[in-house]
Amino acid sequence: MIEVENVTKVFNDTNKAVDNISFQVNKGEIVGFIGPNGSGKTTTLKLLTGIYQKDSGTIKVAGYDIDKEPLEAKKNIGYISDSPDMFLRLKGIEFLNLIADIYNVSTTKRKERIKELTKKFGLEDILDSEMISYSHGMRQKMMVIAALIHEPDVWILDEPLIGLDPESAHGLKEMMKEHAKKGHAVLFSTHVLEVAEKLCDRVLIIDKGKIIYQGTLKELKKKYTKKDLEEIFLRMVQDEDVR
């Protein structure tokens, strides 16, 4: 569902933020995107959603090339950015309706989805308030609901669990599993290795713009025997630094 081939992104002609990366996220998969700060995770996700323009390579989402058929590709994406402070002057319900209208969700369907999702995240009573009055966690939940309201095939989530309370985080993780089970794809970035371990079918480890590992965490553990995930991750990043 996501196909990335030899993609490179250079900022200001010198800073290679993403360096010739290739990977796939298949139907029914949850893939975790792991890497240290500034490794290129957010840049990659922004390339996938069309926010950034790549310098070379190809990106396909749900079969659509992000350059040639950007609108079709975007229609199939549910994206959560790394900051939830968006359009805070809108009321919660206005924001959700905005997103639903943009993604062409019918009146009946959106009512169902809004009821279901706001109940899951405990926001059903405050939809009539401007989002400026929401806490950080509430805003993050609102972004999650907005990204999922149109039931997109592909979820691209940048640190989606940050700011969520344990109950909501659990709810979102369950939703990711259900979504993958239905044959859709989930790609999300995280710093929490335990989350990746429990949730992901595969992980992509990125450092300095290069993908240094892709596969299951099980395989990774086999490769580095007698080490926990944190140690393995640190070792890999250090090795990459030496190289």
Add this chain to the structure above:
Amino acid sequence: MKMYAKLVRTFLLSGEMPKSEKKNKVKFYLTLGIIATIFIFIPCFILMAFLVGSTTVGIKEEIIYNMANQANIGNALLLVIQFICIFSMIFGFNIVLNTFYFSGDIEHILPLPIKPRTLISSKFTAVLISESVMEFIFLIAAFLGFLVIHNLNITTAIMSLIGVFTLPILPLVYCGIIALIIMRFTKLIKNRNNTLTILLLGIIILLGIFAIGYLGNDSITEFVHLLANGQVKFLDVMNYLFPSTYFLVEAVTNTNIAAFIIYLLINAFAFVVFMLLADKLYISGVKRISNNAIHHKESINKVLSNTKKISPAMTYLKKELKILTRTPSFFSNCILSNLLWPIIIILIYLIQGQDNIILEFVNHYKQQESLGLLVVFISIFAISALLTTANSIASSSISRDGKHASFIKYIPVPYQTQLNVKALVSIIVSFTFNGIYLLIICYFLQVTFLDFILFFVVSLLSCIFFTYLGIYLDTINPKLIWEDELNALRGNENTFFSMAISMIITVILGGGIYYLNRVVLIPLSILKGMLIILLVMGTILVYSKVMNKGVKNIEEIEI
């Protein structure tokens, strides 16, 4: 002191517009800067210097020939700087409030071990330094205009220079004290809503009426006579409100060092009072903001009962309008500012008294004289152009999205649609005000139906043209990094350049039409048609530029 200097630098940098790193864009902005300096800054400077200089000459003549009091020689300068103080206070209030209470840096700085006194003094300094460039230009011009006519020497030049940069202290202290009191003791501002903005508008109108009332409405000659004899009540009242101005003018008029020291002491005293109050009130005022988060609880079924699917373009339009009207800084600068025009026009009308040029042209028009017809026709175009660009809705349409401009890029709505909707917002707001003013003008001028239609078309075309021009400028280098919403507009070069271009085009078109009509003797009816054709062509050109190059610029935005 080190911390103070560091904070001032940080606040100033965070308010600055990031410079584009692409060479062609740097060149483009440099060219615009040079054009703006030649056509806006220099003419404004000369005009202000001439105004103060010529009025001072008039006062001097009154002193020599009509035995007016020598002490009043600096009254023209005093009048100008007092007006600037009023404007500084009116526009400064929003800036002070935003910088002190609603800036995004507050929540990061408050937990740091920084004394409230250091924090607020550095914020105050940052506000003072980043006062409008135009204000400093007017002040320098006013002092120069005065000193060239009377008492130019090194001492007065130095005193004037210090005066130019310290004059806004007192108005800003007033703004600061009002903000401290409102934020600490009242509930006027909940979640940064529009209550205060509307209150501000009330103050502006009251001050406008107050100023007009105290200026009198005599002829210019009579007005100079009153100034020379110290009979302008406005000055007396303003001397109480801004006592520092009186001493500064006295200092430069008579090279009076003692008066200058008193001027500095007044500013220092005002600043100390402000700091003492800030020490007591600032932190508790800031804390009250976070307690203002109140949720309006409503059952989901009731909330969803109004939910109905609409088109992406319509929903986008609603979003833009809601954000524009609900964000106080946007509401005051982009919408309420449109109400300032009638006040300014009435002010100009009343100041002129018996030698009223506006009235003269109105009479010319009513008598269907060609000069009157010409001036009214050009004015309709100019008002629409200036109103559309001055409210900055178009030229900040991308900038206002700030750090979330990425939304434009990841939603499945064509960039063309999004830019057209943003243009529509500007056209709706600008042309609503334009339309109202047009109706009033047409009523007073008793225009014919044909002229009414013609004015309507010219005004609408002018509005559309400058809207797309503003949008195009904002796609080139939008100001997307800002700490508070006001900063999306303040210091936004796109807004300034958009206005500068509208002024230049107005002057060129106005001058061209005047020349063709009065010198080449082309009938006005033909010129009207030519202007409409020119506007249609220009609008098509700038529209296609937005739809092609503007869209490409959006694609290149990386945030």
